[in-house]
Structure formats: C-alpha cells, structure tokens
Amino acid sequence: MWRSIASNALTLFIVILIGMAALVAWGRNEFFAAGPLQQPICLEVERGASLSAVSRTLEQRGAISDARIFRIGAEYADLAGDLKFGSYKLPAGASMAQVLEAITTSGRSTCGxxxxxxxxxxxxxxxxxxxxxxxxxxxxxxxxxxxxxxxxxxxxxxxxxxxxxxxxxxxxxxxxxxxxxxxxxxxxxxxxxxxxxxxxxxxxxxxxxxxxxxxxxxxxxxxxxxxxxxAAAWEARAPDLPYDTPQEALIMASIIEKETGVPEERGRVASVFVNRLRQGMRLQTDPTVIYGITRGEGVLGRGLRQSELRRETPYNTYVINGLPPTPIANPGAEAIRAAVNPDKTDYLFFVADGTGGHAFAATLEEHNRNVAAWRKIEAAQGATEEGGVQGE
Incomplete structure (x- = not known):
C-alpha cells in the first residue's frame, strides 16, 4: 500500500512540475510575444510611479495582456526598480519585453x-x-x-x-x-x-x-x-601643423567655422589658412576683424568698412601676422577636426561663388578671376560682403 501511495505521489509531483514548466513557458511566451496594441500610444510615467501602477495602466490601455506577467518579467530581469519618468511612445504590437525596455532603459522621452x-x-x-x-x-x-x-x-x-x-x-x-x-x-x-x-x-x-x-x-x-x-582631435592631428598647441588649433577651428557653412568645405578652407601660415602670409579673413569690433556680443549687422579693415587690432588679420589671440566663436567638432587634419591642397585663396559655397584658387591670377565672377553675382544680388580671403 505504501508503495502505491508513494508511486501516486511521485506521479502527482511530476504532473505538477510539468504543469509549472508549461506555465513558465506560457508566461515567457506572453512576455516576449507581440503585444495586443493595434495603434501606437503615448505612455506617461509619472515621477515616483510604482511598477504595479504602471502595469495596471498598461493593461487598462491594452498595451499588455497581463499586468502580473509584466511585473514578474520585470522582477526576473531585475528592472522592477528602474522605472524612468517621462513620456514614451509604445509602437503597435510591442511585446512586454519591449515595453519594459522603453520605460526603464534610457529615461529619454520618446513621445509627447x-x-x-x-x-x-x-x-x-x-x-x-x-x-x-x-x-x-x-x-x-x-x-x-x-x-x-x-x-x-x-x-x-x-x-x-x-x-x-x-x-x-x-x-x-x-x-x-x-x-x-x-x-x-x-x-x-x-x-x-x-x-x-x-x-x-x-x-x-x-x-x-x-x-x-x-x-x-x-x-x-x-x-x-x-x-x-x-583633446581627441589634437591626439589624432596631422604632423607638421603650423601651430603648436590645442588652443591654437581651437582658434583656427573657430575661423573655419565662421568662414563656411558648407560641411564639405571645411577641410579645404582649413588648407587655405594652413598654407598661408606656412608661407608667412597673413590670414586676411573678415570674421576675425568683425570679432575685433563686436567682441562676440551680437552680430555686426552690416558690411565691414575699409577703415575697419585697416585699423590695427589684435583680431585684424589684415594687419597682424599669424593667428588672433583667442577663438572668435565656439566651433563644432567637425571644424575642430578640419583644423587639425586639413585637406592637402595648394590653395591660398577663396571667395564666395554665389551658391552658398566658395571658389578656391592656388594663384592670385585665378583668384582675381573668381573675385570678378563673384562681383557680377554680388551686383545682381545687391550683396555687400565678399567672404573668403583677399589677394595680396
């Protein structure tokens, strides 16, 4: 009799284990399977909200099929205490696992x-x-x-x-x-x-x-x-630059930033100024002169006067040699990288070309032709600023 009881108990235990395994498998499948949402929604997680409250809201809004499974999955993933307040977009068909990741990982709102x-x-x-x-x-x-x-x-x-x-x-x-x-x-x-x-x-x-x-x-x-x-850009700089410190590179980058708004031109603009420094030529760039007038406190709002181009200030690169004493703006990462890794060219001049970019030249003769072409465009547009660097 005892053997029969033990056999039945073992059978019942095995059945329970199989049932529990099936339940776990079902729960796991529910947690990772596509969810019931038919349309994307915005979910707002308030500061200090509990996992229980959020899971109930998710179930009520039809984002998850079972709040209990969601909470168990969060506990198992050790994310139950990592809720980030914010407003999150939950796409149609998002699984419980994807919903949990959205509201616990970055903390950056993606909705609202x-x-x-x-x-x-x-x-x-x-x-x-x-x-x-x-x-x-x-x-x-x-x-x-x-x-x-x-x-x-x-x-x-x-x-x-x-x-x-x-x-x-x-x-x-x-x-x-x-x-x-x-x-x-x-x-x-x-x-x-x-x-x-x-x-x-x-x-x-x-x-x-x-x-x-x-x-x-x-x-x-x-x-x-x-x-x-x-620091990272300076570490990866090209050899034989005509400046010796990261600060000087930053000054150059600020000039490049102010001279062109065309990303593809930054390396070429940098090459012009690097070539000029190597040859002992003055930079002759208008943005430095403007900074000497405004000190960065707003915009000039007009073209430069000839008297201003001749006036000796620490920032007037028409009259000083080399770089100005400080940057003239806050350059972006690409301008900084261009300053420390300029294109390899023989350009010494550039001037606006009427398209938003510039025409580059290696000789004064070529540059003068580019300037003449720009003057015609300038006259047609009623423009007053040349941009680029002057010939000598």
Missing amino acids: RDLNFRIGVTRADVVLSELDLATNSYAEVVRFDAGATPLPPEYLEVSDDPALTLRITVAEGVTSWQIVDALKKADFLQGALETVPPEGSLAPGGYEVERGTQRAAVIASMTAKQAAIL
Missing part, C-alpha cells in the same frame, strides 16, 4: 511634447512641438523668441508638465557671450551666470535638461564636452 531652446548666431528662439503618432514626427505647435513677453498661451499650458522634454540646442559658430545671454532667458533653468566662459570653450550641439537645472551646470557640460572633443 518637446521644447527646444535654440541658440543661433543671429537669434535665440523656442520651438514647442508635439509628436504626431500617425506620422511618427514632431509637429510644431508654436515658435517664439527667447525671453518674449508675454509668453504664448500654448507654452504656458504645458510649461509645468513634468513629461515635457526640455532641450537646449547650440548652433556652431555662436559666441560664448551669446550663449550666456540666451541661457539667462531660459525660464526653465535656475541660477546666475556671473562670467562669460572663454571663447571657443563651449561645445555646440544638443543638451537635454530637466526643469530647474542650474545654468552653471549647463555651461559645465558644454565645457567638458568641448574639452573632450579638442
């Missing part, structure tokens, strides 16, 4: 509203956009000047939304004074900025911040990023 505080060379503005789930693209809601009063009602309606993504975007070629002046107008930042960082020391690009971030912390991030970019 986006506020981009843009600092440009001529102005700073704010663009509020909202994700259109149907097209998977952000549609602009409102755009306004930084520091505008009164603030647009569209912005005031969402300004306190904790899921609002806040970004600061700095264009290449903006000066340090312009960055500081603009950041003072960002109402989502805190803290004073007492000094203007050294010219060239701030990296252009995008920075995602939280409401209440200290302005000094934003500047520190920009400074650290630029220092890293410059």
